[in-house]
Amino acid sequence: MNWRHFALLGSCLCAAPVWAATIPNAGFEQANADGGAGPASWTTDQWGDVQATFTWTLVGHSGRGGRVQVTASGATGDAKWWGVDFAADGQDTLYQVSDWYRADVPTDLILWVQFADGTESYQPVLTLPAAATWTQASGPVTVPAGAQRLRVLHVISQIGSLDIDDVACVGQNGGGTIGTGKYKATVTFTFDDGWLSAYNMLIPRLEKMGWRGTNFIITTYPDKPGYQSDYILSKDVKSLMDRCHEVASHTLTHPDLATLTAAQWTSEITDPIPTLKAWGSGVFGIAPPYGSYTQPILAAMAKLYPYMRTLHPDVNQPPYNLHELNGHVLTNISQNNELEELLTRAEQIEDGWVILVFHRASADAPSDAYVTPDQFQGFLDLVQKHGAKVETIAQHLGLQQCTPLPTQPTLVVGDKSLDAPAAATSATAEGSSGTASGCNATPRPNAMWPLLAGALALLRARRRAAKPNVRPG
Numbered sequence: 279m280n281w282r283h284f285a286l287l288g289s290c291l292c293a294a295p296v297w298a299a300t301i302p303n304a305g306f307e308q309a310n311a312d313g314g315a316g317p318a319s320w321t322t323d324q325w326g327d328v329q330a331t332f333t334w335t336l337v338g339h340s341g342r343g344g345r346v347q348v349t350a351s352g353a354t355g356d357a358k359w360w361g362v363d364f365a366a367d368g369q370d371t372l373y374q375v376s377d378w379y380r381a382d383v384p385t386d387l388i389l390w391v392q393f394a395d396g397t398e399s400y401q402p403v404l405t406l407p408a409a410a411t412w413t414q415a416s417g418p419v420t421v422p423a424g425a426q427r428l429r430v431l432h433v434i435s436q437i438g439s440l441d442i443d444d445v446a447c448v449g450q451n452g453g454g455t456i457g458t459g460k461y462k463a464t465v466t467f468t469f470d471d472g473w474l475s476a477y478n479m480l481i482p483r484l485e486k487m488g489w490r491g492t493n494f495i496i497t498t499y500p501d502k503p504g505y506q507s508d509y510i511l512s513k514d515v516k517s518l519m520d521r522c523h524e525v526a527s528h529t530l531t532h533p534d535l536a537t538l539t540a541a542q543w544t545s546e547i548t549d550p551i552p553t554l555k556a557w558g559s560g561v562f563g564i565a566p567p568y569g570s571y572t573q574p575i576l577a578a579m580a581k582l583y584p585y586m587r588t589l590h591p592d593v594n595q596p597p598y599n600l601h602e603l604n605g606h607v608l609t610n611i612s613q614n615n616e617l618e619e620l621l622t623r624a625e626q627i628e629d630g631w632v633i634l635v636f637h638r639a640s641a642d643a644p645s646d647a648y649v650t651p652d653q654f655q656g657f658l659d660l661v662q663k664h665g666a667k668v669e670t671i672a673q674h675l676g677l678q679q680c681t682p683l684p685t686q687p688t689l690v691v692g693d694k695s696l697d698a699p700a701a702a703t704s705a706t707a708e709g710s711s712g713t714a715s716g717c718n719a720t721p722r723p724n725a726m727w728p729l730l731a732g733a734l735a736l737l738r739a740r741r742r743a744a745k746p747n748v749r750p751g
């Protein structure tokens with residue numbers, strides 16, 4: 279029976295069962311029963327211009343592992359251990375795919391999916407950096423409903439080596455028991471003020487989930503003398519946009535607008551616009567500092583900006599009030615159940631939308647202006663468990679489409695990728711040699727290579743888009 283259930287650990291209120299795949303010989307421990315030299319349930323695979331040797335290593339992350347050594351590469355192709363497929367969870371569409379790996383070049387984690395009618399797709403999960411020591415790769419992936427069979431593929435496509443071990447695939451919706459609502463919520467992560475600590479500690483975690491956020495920037499602060507150790511620079515603002523984050527206005531200098539003269543508040547909401555444009559941003563939204571404004575200010579903002587975000591801690595439901603969107607601040611004392619409650623309410627409403635507000639980050643979160651990175655990760659994990667859609671505000675309102683970077687032409691569906699792979703592939707146990715022929719894995723239909731190439735191209739585009747941009751210090 280390819281099923282087992284275990285309870286979710288931790289403080290999540292939704293202690294629902296989670297489905298976990300039993301992947302045959304996931305740890306590369308068992309030998310091939312039919313006398314072949316390779317590990318049971320694994321064959322090897324290479325295609326295109328890539329040539330590789332495969333080794334069933336003696337030292338994996340735990341016990342033995344599998345090594346792929348690419349000795350030649352070109353415009354197309356990759357190499358990987360190709361495990362037997364396993365049954366998908368009939369209820370889940372959201373999975374967490376993981377393995378342990380070591381590699382001296384970037385590699386890609388992909389989920390192979392087969393549907394009832396035999397059609398297949400490749401769902402990109404993560405592009406992984408080189409790692410000198412055993413490192414866990416773990417990422418979420420949403421597969422279309424109706425998936426029947428799955429495979430976890432960790433592929434290498436350039437000259438170098440990749441070791442893998444302890445592959446896993448876990449359904450995240452527990453058969454639909456997490457979240458009691460009828461609908462999936464949309465969640466937006468917003469970051470106010472442009473704090474460097476959020477940029478360094480929170481946004482990379484958001485990106486690791488494959489998500490992007492909305493950044494309300496005090497437009498005179500980036501590059502301002504004396505502010506550079508606390509606030510991001512204009513180059514960071516541009517980098518955020520390059521990575522498909524949204525940039526929006528948080529006024530010129532962060533005053534309490536309601537206390538200013540009309541001339542003053544007019545300048546505070548109008549004058550950020552040329553700066554946003556100079557950064558290359560569209561003019562999408564504004565968030566008044568401290569959530570403070572008056573009716574005349576509201577009317578003026580509505581003329582200048584397509585939307586405005588408040589600090590009213592509630593779910594947004596259609597028809598959205600674009601000029602007073604609700605935004606819920608999560609602070610150092612917020613617990614997962616505060617977010618759980620918001621998500622659950624949003625799930626009762628069609629197009630329910632939760633906008634979360636964050637400021638600074640630090641490991642010890644000395645005040646409610648901060649969250650800790652661990653706390654933030656807990657919020658991310660909870661949103662993921664709910665299967666919510668995460669978008670920037672401008673994306674959700676259809677104002678912004680971050681154009682994906684063009685895929686590498688060499689990886690787009692092409693003639694070479696349809697060619698048959700080199701037939702001979704050796705799987706070598708360390709200290710002895712032999713082939714892995716006779717393994718019980720099913721060969722892959724050739725017609726699927728263009729799909730795999732497409733998944734790889736997408737991952738590469740993401741890798742360029744999501745290049746880590748952590749400032750020193």
Ligand SMILES: [Zn+2]
Nearest residue numbers: 470471567568
């Ligand atoms: Zn602020």
